Structure formats: C-alpha cells, structure tokens
Amino acid sequence: MPSTDEIRIYPVGGYSEYGRNMTAVEVDDEIVIFDMGIKLDRVMIDEDLVFEDTDLLDLVGIGAIPDDSVLESKRDRVVAIVPSHGHLDHIGALPKLAHRYDCPIICTPYTARLVEAYMAKEKAHMATKDVEIIPLPTGQMRPLTRKLTLELVRMTHSILDSSMPVLHTPYGEVVYGNDFKLDNNPVIGRPPDYARLKEIGAGKGESGRGVAALIAETTRAGEDTKTESESVARAILKDHIMGLENDEDGMIVTTFSSHTERIKSIVEFGQKIGREVILLGRSMENYNLLAEEMGFADFMEDVQVWGRRRSIERALGDVMREGKEKYLICATGHQGEPDALLSRIARDETPFQLSRGDHVIFSSNVIPHPVNVANFHVLTHRLRRHSVRMIKGAHVSGHGAREDHYELLQMLRPEHILPSHGDIKAQAAYIGIAQDFGYAPEDNVHITSNGRAVTLKV
C-alpha cells in the first residue's frame, strides 16, 4: 500500500461511555490496538470479577466488552495489542478477544503478569489458542514493523507500572493517554517521564514530526483543579489512622485492591499505631502478592494476606479471640458490593462482630452508577446500625483533572486530539480545554463514538 500521510483511528469501545476501552490505530496497512477492556453494570473496576463462563457474543450483546466487528475485515493487519495498564476496563476483554488477532500483547511487566493470569483463567474454561505476551519496560523502544515502533512512557495512575503508550509512525507519533494523572509525588515509583513526553512533543520522536494524534481520557476533564498526588491520600490516611482515639476499637479500612500505593500507606500507618495488618479478599491477595514478588511492595513482608473464604473466616476468628484492637483489617467491598467482605461483616455473616466505636474508613469514592449508589447506601445503613464510626472519601482520584490535561497538551502539542474514556459531557469539557490551546471542534479535536472511525490528515 502506498504512503498516505493519513492515520485512521477506530474507536471500538470507551467512547461516549465509561469502560470497555479499546482503540485501533491504522497506519497504511498496519494496525495497533490499544486496550481491550470490560464494562459491566457492576463494574467494580479493581475487584473480583468472574465472567469466564459467559460467551463472547453474549458479552458483546450486553455491552460488557467492545464490539470489534468494525475490524472484522482487517484482523490480519493487527500487529500488536497494547494495554496501557492493568485495570480491568483496559485488559478485562483480552481473554475473550485477543485470540482473534494473530499478534502479541505488549505491555509493562506488571501489567503483563496480570494479563497472563486473566488469560490463564480463560484457558482453563475453554479451548483458546495461546497468545504471546511480551513485557516491555517503560522507557524502551520496541520496533513492531519496519514502519512502526512502540514505546511505553512511564506514567502515574492508580495501579502499578502504568504507562502512556506512544506509537512512532512515519507520519508522527500517536500518544494513547488512557488513563493518567500527573503525580509529582507518587508513593511507589517515580513521577511521569516528563522529559521524554516533552521530547516527543518537540519532534524528537522517531518520526521527527511531533505528535500527530493524542487519544486522551476525559473522566475528570470537567473539574477545575489538578488531581491531588497520591501522597495527599497518604497524608489523609495518616491523619485518620493515627489521629483517632482508637486504642480499644476495631479498625477496618477498605480500598481498591489493585491500588498498591494506597495499601502501602494503610499498612504502614496501621503498623505505626502498633497493629498487625491483615489484607483480606481474593483480589487483595492477587494484586499485592504479585506486587511484592515483582519488587514493588517490600511493605508486604510483615502483612498477613488471606484470599480464600475459609482462611478469611479463620483470620477474623483469630482477631476476635485475640482482641480487635491489636489489628487493622484491610478489606474489599468499598462500593458496597453485596458479596464482598465488608458487606458480609456488616450483615454479621463472619466471625467479626462490629461494635460501637469500631472504625470503618473508606479510602475510595463511590463510582456513580445507580447500582453502586444503592449498594453503598445499604452498606452504610447496616454499618450505622452497629454504631460504628465511619470516614468516607479518604481518597484522591487516579484520573487527571483539567490542569493535568492542560499540562499534557502543553508538553505534547498534538496535531489532532480524540477525547475518549468519558461520557459526552466529559468529552465536551475536554473540548473546552483544547480550545484554550486554539484547537477547533471538527477541525483538529474530534468527538466520536464507538464504531465511527476518524481519518486524520497529518
């Protein structure tokens, strides 16, 4: 195929909606796919989700995974699938869809291990062919074809080893900005690689032409602030865990299982007040033991972790026998999910007996889906009946707000922008930011929806 000086973007999932992220980028006759995520009505993005038993077409039908039929006639042109980070709304559909493409999955090493685990679960349920998973550390270049090179730029978000993938093409770089915040003081790892982003923006990428297109998340684009650093969440937790009069009471903290930075803070402040910390829940175990194994989480050394229901019951029995005041329990269930541990504790279904004065700290926000809101309401109502002391919202977001977006645009100066990962309101808010830089809707900032490809003249 002759050179065209065109880049075609296929928004497959995650446009004008939240969840099931998937975008394909076509350059001449080659395609790279970014993300293959899930969206379920009960999207507990970071929690235990079992959907292996559900058929692919059924999942597409209910809108749980991306409808990739737009790529039907082009599957053999896909040269790589690149998940940006390990959240399920970015990797959760890989076990269902990746085998339909004859190419490897390339992502950061921690993400690769999470992907491997999901793929293995699927394989145990149905015959699916092996897909090669290639770990690519941030800061390294990997040629995909003669024309295309992939680079994963170090980024901060709310899960370890997040990246901002950059595809170097002959017509300029394509930057995939889903999901990110610009955290200058992360609790684990280093701030984003600003120097490299600026280089790429200044035309020092492989193409020498600068950024042709930025695909940008818009989750919090409408909020006039810069998202606080994870070190702010750490300070909030320090204040709550160490500042409360709590020598004799039980203490439960609940948060996103995959948020290892957050769990580090919970563990360290729990230990500082002389309590033994126990992480409870299958997903707590999965994410954080892997983090420890890969050298991200030394703090796990003196922490008990239990994932199986019976082990959890036994651990909670021990806590009751030895004295609640000796322990800090970090549990799943911050969205009020009925099956998660915190809801089971609130319903008195475990050996742990809540009593007046026990603390329950929510290091999370409620994801504003009606199901979550209802579940959360039920949970807090039940907790109140036990007269516990509750702290909600000890949390900062993993998604950049207006000022994060502003800074990214200033560094990258893309020729075209595609706002994604947000509803139409969030996409519109993003346009407002882009307009400050002189971008104009239809001209070089493109609002699109799932299945509606955009051809960029670059």
Ligand SMILES: [Zn+2]
């Ligand atoms: Zn994410």
